[in-house]
Amino acid sequence: MGDVLLLNPPPQGCYQFRDILFGDTPPVDVVEFPVNLASVASSLLASGCSISVLDANALQTPFDDVLTQVEQQDPDVIVIPASSTSIEPVLTDARAIREVAPDTRQVLMGLIGPSLHRRALDVVDAISIDDHEEMISDLLSRPWDPARVDGLIWSDRGRTVINPDRPHTDLDALPFPARHLFPLDLYIHYLVKQDVHYTNMVTSRGCVHRCTFCSRSFSKRREWRGRSPANVADEFQEVSERLGIREFRVIDEDFLHDRDRVLGIAREMRERDLDVNWVITARADGIDKEIAEALASAGCFRIDIGVESANPDILRSTGKGVDLDTVSSAFSTVHEAGIAAGALLIVGLPGETWESVAQSVSFAREVGSDFTIFRSILPYPDTPLHTQAVRKGWLDENGHLSRPEFTADDVKQATTWAYRTFYLDPAFMARRAARVRGGRDARHLLRSFGKFLKFYKGLG
Numbered sequence: 001m002g003d004v005l006l007l008n009p010p011p012q013g014c015y016q017f018r019d020i021l022f023g024d025t026p027p028v029d030v031v032e033f034p035v036n037l038a039s040v041a042s043s044l045l046a047s048g049c050s051i052s053v054l055d056a057n058a059l060q061t062p063f064d065d066v067l068t069q070v071e072q073q074d075p076d077v078i079v080i081p082a083s084s085t086s087i088e089p090v091l092t093d094a095r096a097i098r099e100v101a102p103d104t105r106q107v108l109m110g111l112i113g114p115s116l117h118r119r120a121l122d123v124v125d126a127i128s129i130d131d132h133e134e135m136i137s138d139l140l141s142r143p144w145d146p147a148r149v150d151g152l153i154w155s156d157r158g159r160t161v162i163n164p165d166r167p168h169t170d171l172d173a174l175p176f177p178a179r180h181l182f183p184l185d186l187y188i189h190y191l192v193k194q195d196v197h198y199t200n201m202v203t204s205r206g207c208v209h210r211c212t213f214c215s216r217s218f219s220k221r222r223e224w225r226g227r228s229p230a231n232v233a234d235e236f237q238e239v240s241e242r243l244g245i246r247e248f249r250v251i252d253e254d255f256l257h258d259r260d261r262v263l264g265i266a267r268e269m270r271e272r273d274l275d276v277n278w279v280i281t282a283r284a285d286g287i288d289k290e291i292a293e294a295l296a297s298a299g300c301f302r303i304d305i306g307v308e309s310a311n312p313d314i315l316r317s318t319g320k321g322v323d324l325d326t327v328s329s330a331f332s333t334v335h336e337a338g339i340a341a342g343a344l345l346i347v348g349l350p351g352e353t354w355e356s357v358a359q360s361v362s363f364a365r366e367v368g369s370d371f372t373i374f375r376s377i378l379p380y381p382d383t384p385l386h387t388q389a390v391r392k393g394w395l396d397e398n399g400h401l402s403r404p405e406f407t408a409d410d411v412k413q414a415t416t417w418a419y420r421t422f423y424l425d426p427a428f429m430a431r432r433a434a435r436v437r438g439g440r441d442a443r444h445l446l447r448s449f450g451k452f453l454k455f456y457k458g459l460g
């Protein structure tokens with residue numbers, strides 16, 4: 001194929017993680033580094049494709065300007081990241097692109113549930129669900145012929161075709177993401193540090209668990225696969241030394257899945273004396289003293305733990321397979337190792353009441369969560385939760401979970417209440433202030449607190 005444009009759509013046209021968390025006016029700063037797009041960019045370059053990158057999200061390029069650029073550039077193919085949660089705005093963008101560039105092929109890359117394939121293929125030409133690097137390189141490094149690209153989902157005269165699976169990619173064989181093609185000084189994330197630039201990184205793929213609410217649960221290729229410790233340490237080293245970025249967010253679905261690998265990564269990083277700081281998200285049952293101490297010794301300064309709900313019945317019903325004692329003990333272990341620990345909670349799961357939301361807030365306080373996210377439940381299409389919600393008639397006109405006992409409006413109000421109650425607690429503020437380390441940390445804390453106060457005062 002000729003010219004390929006890798007496009008990250010602008011904020012107004014695409015799903016924003018923060019919007020799901022905080023509503024329309026988030027109290028925090030997030031400009032996500034699109035690491036998957038950068039990884040595809042790297043593989044396309046390696047296979048000889050001519051590519052350009054437009055991260056309109058980071059650059060805040062108005063969508064009209066994106067269209068003008070597409071019209072002028074007239075690429076042969078545009079690759080756009082998408083997921084089940086972002087599909088509607090992405091398809092709106094894709095339709096508009098089709099208007100100005102009718103001959104340009106469009107490929108979506110991301111975890112898009114089976115029920116949405118047809119809808120997407122009415123607008124775009126092909127979908128890559130996982131291991132995008134090899135699949136998209138295979139598709140675009142030769143004349144367009146989707147029928148011969150294993151793993152690809154495409155449309156043959158109105159019929160959805162799912163090509164035979166392709167073997168999993170050898171993750172160690174992939175070139176590191178082509179970060180240099182992206183505006184690196186624009187990426188910022190509240191989970192890392194708000195006043196320094198950061199990058200996302202992926203060290204493993206897949207998750208063998210099947211939580212009812214999780215968009216990963218419908219993926220039919222859930223096997224976990226990890227990069228080797230040396231390969232992971234190589235990327236930390238290269239990015240910090242060549243690009244000067246020292247703050248990393250590891251966005252694996254299950255980073256701690258393979259204990260020996262985690263200990264190996266920590267060992268490699270210690271031996272190389274890498275001056276980097278990084279955060280992970282983890283299941284509580286992957287954490288023990290040895291793991292926490294190894295992570296601390298390798299620069300991991302924060303672990304966000306998927307708690308989901310502090311009501312035992314609700315937690316059990318998610319299929320997470322972790323109990324509250326395990327979660328509690330994980331928080332103590334992480335704190336004892338000198339790492340900050342955050343609680344990730346969901347508001348509005350089946351069975352939720354105002355009392356159970358209060359339980360979650362109390363639990364986050366009791367375990368000393370340093371940063372808590374309360375996410376309003378959103379049933380993603382094709383998940384067990386979505387299936388249950390459809391069967392029970394719990395979906396409102398916006399696709400939100402709305403049970404007679406706890407409506408979508410209750411979910412929204414309870415999420416706001418939970419944030420306000422957790423963060424505006426004098427004991428939390430005193431505990432957090434006691435942990436301040438240096439001027440940068442203090443500035444970060446003051447700014448975050450100011451934003452939260454402004455935001456939640458506005459909500460009355």
Ligand code: SF4
Nearest residue numbers: 207209210211214253
């Ligand atoms: S919530 Fe986490 S553990 Fe559960 S299925 Fe999703 S990625 Fe796996």
